[in-house]
Amino acid sequence: MYVLIGIVVFIVLISIRQVNQFERGVKFRLGKFIAIKEPGWQIILPIFESMSKVDIRVKAVDVPNQEAITKDNISVGINAVIYYKVVDVSRAILEVENFFYAISQLAQTTMRNIVGSVDLDTLLSERDMVSNQIKTIVDKLTDPWGIKVDNVDLKDVVLPEDMKRVIARQAEAEREKRAVITKAEGEVIASTNLAKAAKTLSESSGALHLRTLNTLNDLSSDQSNTVIFAIPIEVLRAFEGNSKNTLEQLAEKFLKK
Numbered sequence: 001m002y003v004l005i006g007i008v009v010f011i012v013l014i015s016i017r018q019v020n021q022f023e024r025g026v027k028f029r030l031g032k033f034i035a036i037k038e039p040g041w042q043i044i045l046p047i048f049e050s051m052s053k054v055d056i057r058v059k060a061v062d063v064p065n066q067e068a069i070t071k072d073n074i075s076v077g078i079n080a081v082i083y084y085k086v087v088d089v090s091r092a093i094l095e096v097e098n099f100f101y102a103i104s105q106l107a108q109t110t111m112r113n114i115v116g117s118v119d120l121d122t123l124l125s126e127r128d129m130v131s132n133q134i135k136t137i138v139d140k141l142t143d144p145w146g147i148k149v150d151n152v153d154l155k156d157v158v159l160p161e162d163m164k165r166v167i168a169r170q171a172e173a174e175r176e177k178r179a180v181i182t183k184a185e186g187e188v189i190a191s192t193n194l195a196k197a198a199k200t201l202s203e204s205s206g207a208l209h210l211r212t213l214n215t216l217n218d219l220s221s222d223q224s225n226t227v228i229f230a231i232p233i234e235v236l237r238a239f240e241g242n243s244k245n246t247l248e249q250l251a252e253k254f255l256k257k
Contacts, residue, residue: 017042017051024089025051036090054089058150061100063107065158068115070123077158078115080131082107082138088146096145103142107152110137120163127154 018041019025025037029049037051044051061082069075084103086092096102114133115123123130131152139149159167 011046012043015043015045017044019053022055022057023053024056025053026089026093027051033090033094052093054086054092056086056089058083058085059100061104061107063104063111066108066112068112070115070120071117072119074120074163075160076115076120076123077156078111078154079156080107080111080134080152080154082135082152083150084142084147085150086146087148091144091146099142099145099147102145103138103147106141107134107138110134110141120159123157127157130154 017025019037019039021039023039025042026033027035027037027042027044027049028051042051061084063080063082065077065079067075067077082103086099092099111134114130114137118126118130131154134154135149135152138152139147142149
């Protein structure tokens with residue numbers, strides 16, 4: 001009797017399988033799928049039944065570096081990471097042998113195809129767009145496996161050394177172009193303002209003399225410089241008129257004597 005009880009207890013103990021909260025169990029009886037088991041202890045009869053556990057947490061697949069040729073025939077090295085999770089554990093077990101390996105291979109192929117359909121400038125400047133294209137294709141192809149792709153991120157794009165130098169020269173030329181354009185725009189604005197100032201000075205009586213005196217006042221603060229400036233013609237004419245009157249007065253005094 002005790003032997004029989006011991007055998008029963010032993011069979012029960014070896015029949016217990018624990019399914020964790022982040023797992024789901026796929027139960028088979030005589031090789032046939034019968035149910036999906038929730039977290040907790042489950043009884044699996046030896047010999048007759050078996051169970052495969054599937055992790056339903058989000059997983060990250062690191063896609064190794066791949067050599068690809070862009071649409072404009074430039075060889076680049078790319079790598080990415082794919083985040084996915086199992087949403088249908090029965091299909092993940094029944095429809096594909098090893099879904100982790102299958103997703104990795106599918107991602108590598110899709111990544112090379114997408115990179116081959118865009119040029120280098122698009123690949124470098126619109127990584128999010130390229131990543132979304134890869135995600136859409138991989139997610140669609142893994143639907144029959146019960147897999148949901150959450151995100152795809154391109155981690156790095158490795159360029160040949162000669163292409164790096166070409167891009168650096170191109171960026172430098174672009175910066176120089178922007179600098180020349182900015183300088184030219186500044187000169188246009190400055191010339192426009194100078195023209196407005198000249199027009200204002202020419203239309204206002206005495207404005208030019210006040211401006212000249214203001215400039216002389218600024219120069220007088222620094223006595224280490226020698227400044228040569230042109231006297232406005234109106235001032236010279238005033239001196240000329242005063243000199244003529246002075247000579248006439250001296251002549252009249254001489255004649256009186």
